[in-house]
Structure formats: structure tokens, C-alpha cells
Amino acid sequence: MKVKIRKGDTVEVISGDLEDKGKRGEIIAVNVDDRRVVVQGVNIRTKHQKQQQTSSGKTINPGRIKFEGPVDISNVMLVxxxxxxxxxxxxxxxxxxxxxxxxxxxxxxx
Ligand SMILES: [Zn+2]
Structure with missing residues (x-):
């Protein structure tokens, strides 16, 4: 089956497994090989960031970073x-x- 969803499309989450069921958002990334998409505001994960020094000497402050995790393409439907x-x-x-x-x-x- 060919992937008919593209970056910039609006989709709705249709899977019952996700707490985001019924949510709509814009596709911000498509991974055709994995059949996964990243949808704005859907499947929000929190990553704990430690304080770090970058190679250029900049300090990255510790804290929690929220980001969208990928969802299976079959869990969303084009709007x-x-x-x-x-x-x-x-x-x-x-x-x-x-x-x-x-x-x-x-x-x-x-
Ligand atoms: Zn229509």
C-alpha cells in the first residue's frame, strides 16, 4: 500500500490505543520506510535533559523537553x-x- 499522507496534511488519530484518539493535527514528519508519522500535538513525550556542554562550549540547561513521538501511519486518517x-x-x-x-x-x- 502506498502512503497517501504527506507532510502538512491534517490528520485525525483513530486508534483506540492512543490517549490522543480523536485529536487532529498537522503532519510534521513522515517516515515512509517505518510507516510512521509525527503529528503536531499528538503522542507527546517528555525527555529529561541533563545539563550538558556542547562542543562549542554552550551550556544546555537541564529540564524537561516535550516532543511529539512518532505514531503508526495506520493510527491516523487524513482529514x-x-x-x-x-x-x-x-x-x-x-x-x-x-x-x-x-x-x-x-x-x-x-
Ligand atoms: Zn472531503
Whole structure:
């Protein structure tokens, strides 16, 4: 199956395993090989940062850093920018190439 989700798309979390179910956010990274995506505001993890010196002599202050962890691509569904429903996408081809089409409202998403 080809990955039809791209960076900049809005998706909704559909998996029941994640506490973020129902949350919507923008895709900030896609890892096609791992079939994982990073979604803004979803799967927030906290990393404890120790005080460190960088090689250039700068001090990094200790503290907690929040960051988005990757989620499996099957746990999210594209939100159509036209009808705002979570939807599957069809791919239609014409002279200009392939376009993603919302199966809900038939709008072209690209
Ligand atoms: Zn739509």
C-alpha cells in the first residue's frame, strides 16, 4: 500500500490505543520506510535533559523537553481540507499526474 499522507496534511488519530484518539493535527514528519508519522500535538513525550556542554562550549540547561513521538501511519486518517471529515483518499490520474481525491466529498486534495 502506498502512503497517501504527506507532510502538512491534517490528520485525525483513530486508534483506540492512543490517549490522543480523536485529536487532529498537522503532519510534521513522515517516515515512509517505518510507516510512521509525527503529528503536531499528538503522542507527546517528555525527555529529561541533563545539563550538558556542547562542543562549542554552550551550556544546555537541564529540564524537561516535550516532543511529539512518532505514531503508526495506520493510527491516523487524513482529514479532508474541504469537507473536514476524516476520509480515505482515492487517487485519480490525468494529464497533470496523480491527484488525491476525498472519497467523502470528491474534492481534489492536492
Ligand atoms: Zn472531503
Amino acid at each position: 479532508c481540507p474541504k469537507c473536514s471529515s476524516k476520509t480515505r483518499v482515492a487517487v485519480s490520474r490525468d494529464e497533470a499526474g496523480a491527484h488525491r481525491v476525498c472519497k467523502h466529498c470528491q474534492a481534489m486534495i492536492d
